[in-house]
Amino acid sequence: RAAATSFCVASAAAEATQKLVAAARAAGVPVLWVRADYSPERLPAPMQARNQRMGMTQVCCAPGTWGADWYVVRPAPGEAVLTKHCFSGFMGTHLDGELRKRGVRSIVFAGVQSHVCVESTLRDAHSHGYYCVVAQDCVASHTPPAHEVMLANARFLFGEVSDAASLAAIWKRG
Numbered sequence: 001r002a003a004a005t006s007f008c009v010a011s012a013a014a015e016a017t018q019k020l021v022a023a024a025r026a027a028g029v030p031v032l033w034v035r036a037d038y039s040p041e042r043l044p045a046p047m048q049a050r051n052q053r054m055g056m057t058q059v060c061c062a063p064g065t066w067g068a069d070w071y072v073v074r075p076a077p078g079e080a081v082l083t084k085h086c087f088s089g090f091m092g093t094h095l096d097g098e099l100r101k102r103g104v105r106s107i108v109f110a111g112v113q114s115h116v117c118v119e120s121t122l123r124d125a126h127s128h129g130y131y132c133v134v135a136q137d138c139v140a141s142h143t144p145p146a147h148e149v150m151l152a153n154a155r156f157l158f159g160e161v162s163d164a165a166s167l168a169a170i171w172k173r174g
Contacts, residue, residue, distance in 0.1 A: 010112055013140035014072035016164045017110040020138050023168030030102045033081045034089035034111075034121065035068065036061040042085040046075055074136030087120035091121035096128055106131040108167055110138035122158050135167055 024031050038061045040048060050056075061068045075081050082093040089095050099107070107130045111118050118139050125132050134154045141147035156163050 009140045009142070009144075010071070013110070013112065013138050016135070016137040017122045018073045020108070020110060020135055020164040020167060023164070023171055024108075025076065026166065027168075027171035027174070029171055030104060031076070031079050032095070032098055033075045033079060034093070034095065035062075035081060035083055035157065036117070037061065037063055037068065037083050037085055044086050047086060055172075087117050088124045089117070089121040090124035090128065097131070104130070108133045108135055110135050112140050112169075113143075114139035114141040115143065115150040116141075119150045119153065124156060126158045134169065135164050136161050137163050 021031055023029075038059060040051070042060060043051070052136075059065075059067075080098045082089065082095050082098065084091065085095050086092065107125050109118050109122055109125075109132065114134075118134070122132050122134065132154070134151065136151060139147070139150075141150070151161055
């Protein structure tokens with residue numbers, strides 16, 4: 001039952017993200033994508049050590065597997081796609097440079113796991129000087145209490161929390 005619930009939550013977030021991405025594209029808002037490649041040889045040493053300690057032998061998000069494939073939403077031709085090897089989309093990628101090249105000052109976050117990858121990237125974005133907004137219906141986690149704490153952290157310290165429809169309306173107004 002927990003797996004089915006997690007899948008439903010992720011599906012709902014993906015569908016909301018699909019609408020948000022369409023609205024961003026229609027308004028000329030840059031859309032950048034961060035995907036994970038958690039191949040063991042690419043992980044930072046502490047992540048490798050933790051996985052070994054926990055007996056985690058399956059590779060999450062290995063290239064060429066369903067875990068690394070896009071789900072419901074996918075990049076359009078010409079949209080930047082960056083690959084990360086740890087939880088934050090800023091670490092070891094050119095995300096900051098890609099954002100600055102496009103003149104981006106505010107970032108809207110969508111994705112999973114909200115309390116791990118999304119929050120790690122959100123914190124780093126905030127530290128890099130970006131205004132941050134979490135699209136609450138476009139993020140998901142298999143752990144609802146952790147998800148709610150992430151949203152509370154975002155509201156309290158790192159930016160704003162909104163929904164996809166409100167963000168789309170702002171973009172539409174220009």
